[in-house]
Structure formats: structure tokens, C-alpha cells
Amino acid sequence: MTLFGIPLDTHPIWLTVQVAAITTIVLLVIGVPIAWGLSRMRSRWRVVFEALVSLPLVLPPTVLGFYLIIAMTPNGPLTEFLGLFGFSGQLTFNFTGLVIGSVLFSLPFMVQPMMSAFQGLSEEVLDAARLMRARFLDRFFTVILPLSRQGLLVGSVLTFAHTVGEFGVVLMVGGNIEGQTRMVSIAIFDHVESFEYAQAHLLSAVMVIFAFATLVGVYLINRRFSAKLG
């Protein structure tokens, strides 16, 4: 495909969108319960878990990528653990590896907005729902999640965008296999290395527009919800 007369390899874009979408879905499934558990935790160990979840925010992605590679080699602990459930195959340098790395790397971007949404819930409202005979799962899906929808939206958008923007972890875990694990950020790096500035420009511009639109979206969500509450 060519755009403005510049050859554009669309595979990295398509791959990036897929990885980001699946990462977001996986994190909705595992990040939301983690956020709920942490927000309800009264133990003094809570700070330890909170720090653990936030670790990817401050670690260099290469550190995370390095440990992930070690865990995900064919004899690594993660591979062997998954083997207990009948998993066979490779985790690194493929799509699965990209998703696992992205999930860990983006964990705080889902958990933190959800935690603050959960902590902002009115206890009285939750109590009222209980007294109306709503059991926990009933409450969770009919009261807790709907009232936390701002956190859900912000967490999902941030997770998606952050996955799109990652570089270090996907490079280390996924490698840079053309047509298989080469995501947009890596493709840009490649183009620059090979002095293909036109292609680098095009992809970078796409990323800038995407990132800007995402942030505008997040701020719009936040404004709409706070206006509603006010």
C-alpha cells in the first residue's frame, strides 16, 4: 500500500491494533478484579501489592522484558507453569509473547483508574443494593461496574494507547520479525535505522494523531463525568 506516494507496510499497524485490543480485553478480565480486590483490602500488605502493580510504571521496559524472556523461555517458569494446563509451544517471539508482555506492562494503566473508581463508590449505595437482595455478582455487574464506567473507559483507553506506544518490552519479548512481531514503534525505529525517513515520517505522524486523539478522548470522558456529578 502507498500513501502520499510513500510505500506503507500496513502489517505493523494491523498487528499493533490487534495486540492492543487483546491486551485491553485481557486486562479488563484480570485487571478489574485485581483493582476491586485492592480497593477493598484493609490489610497492611495492601501497599506492597499496590507497589507491585505499579512497578511497570517506573521500571525501564528492558528490565521487564529481560525478566519476561527468562520466564518465557521453553524451560522458563512461566512456560512450565502453563505446561501444567496443557500448554505446549513457544511464548517468546510470537503473538502470545507480545500479549503477555503488554498485559504486564500495561497493568497499572487499567488497575489504577479502576481502583480510584471503586474507591469513589458510595458505601451507602452499595449497602442499599445489598439490602435490596442483590448478591455480590449481581451487585458487581448491575451497580458497581455501571457506577465505575468512567474508570472502565479511562482504563481501557489508556491501556490500549499505552500498548500501542510500547517499544522496549515488545522488542525484547517479541523480537523484530518482519510480518510477525514487528509493531509500529519498532517499524519506525527500523525505518530510521535504514534512513527511510519518508516511511518513518508517515508512521510517526499516524502515531502522533492517534495519541493526540486518544488523550482528547480521555479528557472528554473525564469532563463529561465530572460535569454530570457536579
Add this chain to the structure above:
Amino acid sequence: MFAGNLILTVGDFQMASGDFAFDSDGITALFGRSGSGKSTLLRAMAGLDRHTRGQLRFHDEVWQDGRRGLLAEQRDIGMVFQHAALLTHRTVRGNLAFAARRAPGDRGAAIDRDQIIERTGIGPLLDRAVGNLSGGERQRIAIARALIGRPRVLMMDEPLAALDWRAKAELLDLFETVIRDFAIPTVLITHAPAEVERLADRVVFMADGAVERVEALKEALGRIDSPLFTEEGPVASLDGHVERVDDDPHRLRFVTTPQTDSGQPVTFQLGADGAAIENGPRRLRVRADDVALSRERIGNISMQNQIPARIERIDTSGPGRRAVFMTLADGQRLISEVTDRAVANMGLDTGQAVTALVKSAALMR
């Protein structure tokens, strides 16, 4: 019937109720100063805090036994919180539907949804979002939602505290009629003596995290050190009904309900304020300050209410002040506050027949 002994620690506050037992029918007021543990006891009774320990029975059902408590979801309690606690992601109709969908079907006939909406006057609000309703409207919806859930017990945690006086007055009327008409046992937290005098059948007094005592309202108003008496001084509360005098719309009288088999009703002339006559039980509030005493009936005097009474006992109510507790012919109580000197000069004593001169009396309902 509620009976139990509950312990619940919240932060550095401990509520240890001690043994308590009270009938659940009618309206029970949980009364005490702020910080006395009323809300904590109510939350423990509702099963809302899993750190609750102790015992609680509702009739024959065990609600709490040691660490194990019946889930709040299974206690069939309708709760009205101070700030209504409506589901803000739903409309008014959606809030009612939430309760209706989870209500048991078998107690169905007793409470009808349309009837509740009509009685609480929330019909025009049904399609509104709950975000921009007034405090009074929210509480109407909260009580409607609680009733639609077909509870066996209604619990209210200072439901009027956040309202302005007008909304307060309207909701007091509403609570009263709705609770009586649907005959739902109710536990009401309040720190306003006027609400207790008006609504309650019995009072659970709380202080320092414990149940101090449980008394029928009459008893609670029958002792000079009652926590229900504020700076207004002692107050008597009389049960009865209102009648027209000679079919004249501007002349009303209050006729008390005898409390004993041999009791005779007592009649109070009411002011011509044209208070709406509603059938059914009403309550008259008489401040001890507004009652003067005479040894005999007086002929020419502006006070039209001269009620024969017998002195039950005389207590000291303050420096130089005495509270004279009297029994009326219907078995109910009236209190008069007079000076020491008056007691001495008139030779007042227990057992004496006197005439109570009632300057003013207010209908509470």
C-alpha cells in the same frame, strides 16, 4: 421482636450494645446523641458489617450467632439512608425496578407498586434522573423503593436530618401514614425528640455505644430525667383523635383514647387554626410549661381547657422548679411545671385531685 447483644468496632469506636430486646411492631426509635452508636447498632442489625459479633434474633430467626451472620441480602430489610442512597446510574423508575425485580413474590399482594408510587407522590418523577432531585424528593423515592422491595422490617437512619424544615414536615407526615398503613415494623434512628414523640411507640436509648434502656414512649416521657426532654422542658404526649364541635368547621376538639378499661376519654378544645381533620389516631403534644395548676375549677378565665387530674408524683426539674406528673381520667399523663413556692403554698401532694389549666396544646399528627 428483636433480641440480641451485638458488638461492632469501627475504627476506634466500639459499639457493645449489651443485652436488648424489643417488640418490632409499630415504630421503634433508636435515640441518642451523635456518637452514641445508633448507626453502628443499626448497621450491625442489618448485617452490613461483616465484623459484627454477638447474637441477634428476629422473631424465631437467628440473624447473628457469634461470627456468623445471615447475609444482609437475606434479611428482608428495607433501608432508608440519610442521603437516600439512590442508584445514580438509573432513573427513578430504574431504582424502583431494581428493588421490584429482587423482591420475593410470595408476599406480593400486600404491597402494590402503583399504590406505593401514588402514596409517596413520586409519579411525576418516574422518568427523571436521580442526579438533580431535591433532598425531599430523594427521600420519597428512597422510601418508595424500600417498600417496593417488600421488606419485613423498615430501617431508617436519620432520614430527615439532611432536609429543610418544610420537606421535613412533609416527610414526617408521609412516613407516619405510610408506615402505619402498610403496617411495616420500623426501626428509626433520630436525635430529634420531636420526631420520637410524634412517631415512636417505643424508644431504645443509646449512650456510649450501648443500649441504655428500652421503654414505651409513655414511660420514656414519664420521668423527669428523660433524654427526650430538651431545653423546652418536660413534654406530655396524648393519644386520641380529632372531632368537629357542633359541625362547625372552625371548632375542633381532641378526644383522648382511654388507656385502661375503666378510663374515660378526656376532651381538649383546640384552637381555631382549622387543622385538617383526618380520621384515625392523632397525637397531642403538651409542654409542661403550658400547663398551670389549680386546686379547683376556675370560672372566668381565658384558658378553656380545664382538665381534672390526679397528682402521680412531684419531681424536681431544676433550681426552684418542680415537675408535677398527673394522671388523667383516661389513664394518660400530663405534666405541669411550677415553682417550689407554688407547690408549698398550694399544698400540692401525691394523690391529690387538681385541675390542670392547659394554655396551649399542639397537634403532632
